[in-house]
Amino acid sequence: MKHVSILVPETAVSAAIVDPRYMFTAVNEFIKGQGRPPLFNVQLVGMTKEVRLNDGLISIHCDAVISQLLKTDLIIVPAISGHIEHALERNQALLPWIVDHYKRGAEVASLCLGAFLLASTGLLNGKSCSTHWLFANEFRRMFPDVTLTDDKIIVEHNGLYSSGGAHSYWNLLLHLVEKYAGREMAILAAKFFVLDIGLDSQSPFSIFKGQKMHEDLEIKKVQDFIETNYQDKITVDDLSDNFGIGRRTFERRFKKATNNTVVEYLQRVKIEVAKKQFELTRKTVNEVMYDVGYSDTKAFRDVFKKVTGLSPIDYKNKYNKDAA
Template sequence: MKHISILVPKGNVALGCIEGSFTVFNKVNDFLADKDREPLFKVQLVGLSADTEVYHRFFSVTPDLGIHAVTKTDLIIIPAVNGEMEKVIENNKDFLPWIAARYQDGAEVASLCVGAFILASTGLLNGKKCATHWEAANNFRRMFPDVNLVSEKIITDENGIYSSGGATSFFNLILYLVEKYAGREIAVICAKVFEIEIDRVNQSPFIIFDGQKGHDDEPIKKAQEYIENNFMEKITVDQLASMLSLSRRNLERRFKKATSNTAVEYMQRVKIEAAKSSLESSRENVSEVMYKVGYTDTKAFRTTFKRITGLSPMEYRNKYNRQAAMAG
């Protein structure tokens, strides 16, 4: 039987991560019992102590055990804890050496959504891939530059360390783990009973690009603002460099450092974000939207759109445009 430790952190915890994980893993045992098979999971809630934690003033969660009573486990689940991440990590710092020690003893570790900030603080993610909520990507890169953040992914799996994308996409990671431990048949049953879209691997369709301005490089901020205000036009990197009295090489180096995108990538993302907005709300067809955001090459537009969103322009329109969805 596999022992699963779901952490009960301090702070503004996303209760759904705790309850959802607890429910799914225990439900697997029920499904196995229906097939006259032995239970697979022993699921426990583990806190810094066994004291009850109260969340959002109304909801209480009582751990089964404190971390010092758990010297052996097979899987640690780190739920999302919202708020100022430096404070979140400080409040939960006593979990960090325990997580690292259990991993060295053979346990696997999975972070859900922004639980990745706690996992990254252990140092176990250095040099590894990690997913988290797309909205927290810029802050994560700032705090953990040695981690390879793949913000478009819903699931990462590397050397017994797992992470999930944002919000309810944590269910996809739980299903992934259920399949790994209990097999595809049980994972499919879980997906059907809980109505979770199985095998979803990309959170790109949900990402809202709002620029990356949490930096202090004022010339680069001016370049960003110029791009955002003139995305309909053809802007070149040389044009931006000349406007800011910088060499092209210097501009590109500083732009990448400040925004995690090259200048060209930033232009593309601004254009595609504008196209997404039009596809969601207007009656314009794909070609009209393409020209509106400054593209003249249909193939280039469709290729760039799909690379950034994970969907073709038409698929995106059918998914998010109310009238298109109702017509379908």
């Protein structure tokens, strides 16, 4: 029997505790329905026997505290909420416990913003992970030694798993069910919970906000200029000349401040405007393409798909009510 320990951190998102428990206990019922013994021993584990969440509105009663649990096979790290750094401070006692059990053979899976807690252990240094796309910049700032692949729903590396934003963690749970219980059980779980078992990217759901949580005021002015003049043909040389910064220095400072190259940033701004037009207007793909400054249909389609994971027409059909 596989022992699954679902952590109950302070300031955790309650659904990210309840949902994994529901998934693994449901799979146990599926297996029992086939006349076989259950596969998972599922426990809620916290620093104390009772953890109050959502400003005290919800009380989680743990099956065990971390000091009592000597062996486990899989640790689920749920999403945390509120101010990230404060949440990490309140859960420091969990970090050595996670590291100890990982070194003793347990696998560890973080759900959404649980990646911040997992990364705080140091186990992800030099490795890749995913988290909610909205917190990508903050994650990169706090954990520069971790490679964030924020477009991915699931990232796996040496027994360390992470999921993308919000309810995409259901797909990581399906992935773990398939690993431990087989493809048949994963398909059954997907059908029971009405989940898309093939979902592998959160790019179609992301919104580009422009990375401005930095202190380089000149680069912020460049970003504002790009966002105001996205429909124009703007080159890196034009920007470096207009703002009086040598090209090499300009590119280095821009990358450091925004985590994007200048060309990537230009593309992301244009595509974000295109997405909004596809969502809210009846414009054709070509009309939107010209509006955001592209004249080459193939180039626009390729960049759009690279950023969103969908072709322009597929994106329009997915999000535009009239198109649907």
